[in-house]
Structures are given as C-alpha cells and as structure tokens.
Amino acid sequence: MRRVVITGLGVFVSIGKDVETFFSNLMKAQSGVHRIKQFDPSALSVQIGAEIAEYNPADYFPPKRLDLLDRFTQFALLSAQEAMRSSGLEVKAEERPRFGVVLGSGMGGAQALDDGYLNLYARQATRLHPFTIPKIMHNAPVSQVCMEYGAQGPSFATATACSSSGHAIGEAYHLIKFGLADIMLAGGTDAPITYGMMRSWESVRVLASGNGDPRRACRPFSRDREGMVIGEGAATLVLEDLDHARRRGAKIYAEMSGFGMTSDAGHITQPTIDGPARAIRMALQEAGVNPEEVDYINAHGTGTRLNDATETSIVKEVFREHARRLCMSSTKSMHGHVMGATGAVELAATVLAIQRGAVPPTANFTEPDPECDLDIVPNEARSMRVRIALSNSFAFGGLNAVLLVRRFE
Amino acid sequence: MNVEEKVIEIITREQHLAPGAVKPDSTFAELGIDSLDGVNILFALEEEFKIDIPDNIAQNMKSVRQVTDSLTRVLEGKDISDLVAMAKGGAQAAGN
Numbered sequence: 114m115r116r117v118v119i120t121g122l123g124v125f126v127s128i129g130k131d132v133e134t135f136f137s138n139l140m141k142a143q144s145g146v147h148r149i150k151q152f153d154p155s156a157l158s159v160q161i162g163a164e165i166a167e168y169n170p171a172d173y174f175p176p177k178r179l180d181l182l183d184r185f186t187q188f189a190l191l192s193a194q195e196a197m198r199s200s201g202l203e204v205k206a207e208e209r210p211r212f213g214v215v216l217g218s219g220m221g222g223a224q225a226l227d228d229g230y231l232n233l234y235a236r237q238a239t240r241l242h243p244f245t246i247p248k249i250m251h252n253a254p255v256s257q258v259c260m261e262y263g264a265q266g267p268s269f270a271t272a273t274a275c276s277s278s279g280h281a282i283g284e285a286y287h288l289i290k291f292g293l294a295d296i297m298l299a300g301g302t303d304a305p306i307t308y309g310m311m312r313s314w315e316s317v318r319v320l321a322s323g324n325g326d327p328r329r330a331c332r333p334f335s336r337d338r339e340g341m342v343i344g345e346g347a348a349t350l351v352l353e354d355l356d357h358a359r360r361r362g363a364k365i366y367a368e369m370s371g372f373g374m375t376s377d378a379g380h381i382t383q384p385t386i387d388g389p390a391r392a393i394r395m396a397l398q399e400a401g402v403n404p405e406e407v408d409y410i411n412a413h414g415t416g417t418r419l420n421d422a423t424e425t426s427i428v429k430e431v432f433r434e435h436a437r438r439l440c441m442s443s444t445k446s447m448h449g450h451v452m453g454a455t456g457a458v459e460l461a462a463t464v465l466a467i468q469r470g471a472v473p474p475t476a477n478f479t480e481p482d483p484e485c486d487l488d489i490v491p492n493e494a495r496s497m498r499v500r501i502a503l504s505n506s507f508a509f510g511g512l513n514a515v516l517l518v519r520r521f522e
Numbered sequence: 523m524n525v526e527e528k529v530i531e532i533i534t535r536e537q538h539l540a541p542g543a544v545k546p547d548s549t550f551a552e553l554g555i556d557s558l559d560g561v562n563i564l565f566a567l568e569e570e571f572k573i574d575i576p577d578n579i580a581q582n583m584k585s586v587r588q589v590t591d592s593l594t595r596v597l598e599g600k601d602i603s604d605l606v607a608m609a610k611g612g613a614q615a616a617g618n
Binding site (some may be wrong): 177180242243 | 537538558561562563564565
C-alpha cells in the first residue's frame, strides 16, 4: 500500500487569506467574526459571520473569468493557488491523468442562487442569467481548479454538509493510497453568508447572536456557549504519493494515514455518540494507531450546546482514560463554521500544529462546563510536540468524517 | 444608435473586449466567443431589447452580422419563418 503525504497547503478564510496569517491569528486566538458587510443584516436576528473582510474579487480575477465564478469558486481557486505554489509542484503533461481534484461544498453557489431567485421572485424576471447553473453547481470549484492546473484524473465534489471537505480529503487520500492517482488537490469551499442562507440558518436556532461583541460570539466548550457562527472561505491541501514527493525533493508537512467515515442513521440534525465514535476508531485502525498515541484532536466543536457535550462523550467513549491526557481544541472559535470548507480549514490547522509544534487554542473560553470536561486548550496556544492528531467532522445529517495525520518520520 | 451599433456594444461589454475589437462582419470564432458566451450574449440582447429570441434562431447565430440581421427582423415583427426553417437541423448551440 502506498504512503500519502501532504506537500502543499492553502487557506483563504476570515482570519487569514494565506497560511502564514491564518496560523499567526490562530496562535493569537484572534477571531474573524464581525457584523456582516456583504449585505445589510439589520433585519436578521443574527447579524454576524466569520466573513472575509476587505475582499475585492477584481483584485484576483480578470473580468471575463469572474463572470463565471460564484464567491465559493473564487475562494477555492485562491486556496488552490496557494497550495500549488507552496508545494512547488510542476505537473508534467504525462502526469495529468493521475492528478485529480476533490473539493467539498455544503451550500454550492449560494450567492448566484440568491441573486437568481431575487430576480425571479421579487423582480418578476421571466428568465435568469445563463451563467446561473455553471455558477451554482457544487462541482463548479472542482472543474475550475481542474482547468486552472490541468488536472485530468479522478475529480469530483462531495456534499456532506459540515463533513464535506473531510470526505473530500479522505477520498483523495484513498485514491492515492490505492493507486488510482499520484497527486490530488483536496479540500473544500463555501460562501454561505447570503441573505437567504442566513435567514435559513437563523430559523434552525443554532446560531450565536453575538450581540454587542461579535468576536467573542463563538465559545465552544464554555459553559455559556450559545451557538455556532457561520463562516466563509476555503482550504486546499496537496496530497501526494510519498515516492512521487521524494523523487522531486518535496517539502513534506505531514503524513495522511487514516480516514474514518460512518453514518449515524439516526436523526437529521442531532448527532449520536455511536456514529462519530466508530468513525474515529476506523481512522485509528487504518493508521494502525492505538488511542493512547493520539496527542491532539481538532474538534468539530461548533459551539452549540448539543454538539460540544456530545463530542466530549464521544471522545471519552473512544479514548477512555487517555481522553483526559490528550488535548482537543476548536478553531471554529476563530474562523467560524466554514461549512463545506471547515474540515479542510481545520485539517490545515492540525497539520500546522504538527509541523510547528504548537497547538491552536479554543478561543473565547470563559468557564468550564461539567459536560465538556476535557483539556480544550483554553484561550492560549500551547507549545507541544504533536506526533499524531485527528480532525473531526460530524455533519448535520449524521455523516461523519475523521482524518488522522501524523508527523512525517 | 441603430441595432448594429447596439449589438456591437453588447458583445463588446459581455466579452470584456476592447472598444473597436468587434466589427460588423466579425465571426464569433474570430472573437473567441464559445457556445456559453453566445448564450450569454443572447440573454443580454433579450434584456436590452425586451424581446424573446426563439431557441431555433438563437442556435444559428455565429457572427455579428447574423445576430444583427435576425434581431432586426424580430424587432420589425417580420415573418421569420424562413430563418426558422434555415435553423432546423442546425447544430445545438449549448452542447450539454
């Protein structure tokens, strides 16, 4: 079986439009949440998001290209660009059929859909813009990234809500491991901060209001947590067959060595303990790792009452005594819940923790919750050697994806 | 502004081309206009002139001249059955 390594990283989110800014803000427990600027949110009960501020698409894309790119595809292209640059890859023509792209998105081209429906219903338009479909389709970012880099191998989109990019990265990892590809760009993207989407989320009643202090709105594992904060952005990783990476003298960030995926078959919004626990065990088993060897977990940690308490129980169920020794943090406290991108953003944070020997904190921690009584690295980043780490994604709909990465040795 | 000038203005705008790049006798191929671009241009023309261009006519527009002629006839409310007949059996514009 082939070994798979991570040789490139790209991140484009509220707390950083590149990996270095992203990591630096994680270390400073800096939140990217603010009052929404893309539209006037005054009518909403929740008026905040982890939005990418000071973003002008025309600074990044020529006008003709931009006509066909929804915001979520723009983010995907920008994170893929950084990932490719950081990898130093120059994919040769003969390698292209074994070079693919798998990206997750929970919401698709939400802005283009919103714009289209505004014209259709409110303005009584009798026809919609012909670019609506090529912009909203979930695979638009995949296809645009394929075209940009000439990736002609196995490529597709995953749509499993908050686990979308966990599944994308896991599937890409398996494609290389089982010999169907040599290089994969994998990750996820979402741009769900639209009026229609925020209204939809608002009514689920899982969002933190952040009244008065948006930056402190998302407080995972704190006793006074009040919900999640919607974020936007993308992250992309370059996964590569180890031999291929070695031949070209690539810089190796970490090794991908386990992927667990399960379905709760339970409830459309409430998580179970069994489903996610089996996903964690599956990832450990594939990597041949004992639970006691795990140093760090990047939690799903949405900041809702139910998620964080359930996730604590899941970790205790799988790790038993070791649950009290390992550390776990939720970086969603800073970059928000980036939906279909969140698994990739969090895996990027996890890989950087391994590579740089520093675990990002759970920001905005106030006081312990007896239901969340694990070491959640409150408020301050921690210098520590991380050899083996997990990134959890437990989606609405009960579809779970857990990725295991380890220091490359 | 006549129909031809308006057509040239819209094609120039939608394709983000330099002023003067689109000539009355330019073909779509010369201008790098693919099938999806063509659909976009038709949409812009329909919006601009508040008309409906039938699919079977739309699919046969491959040059600025064809667009201008078809549009002029649609606007004048002329019988366009001969254009429809010509378009029958023509290649599908939008592919899949």
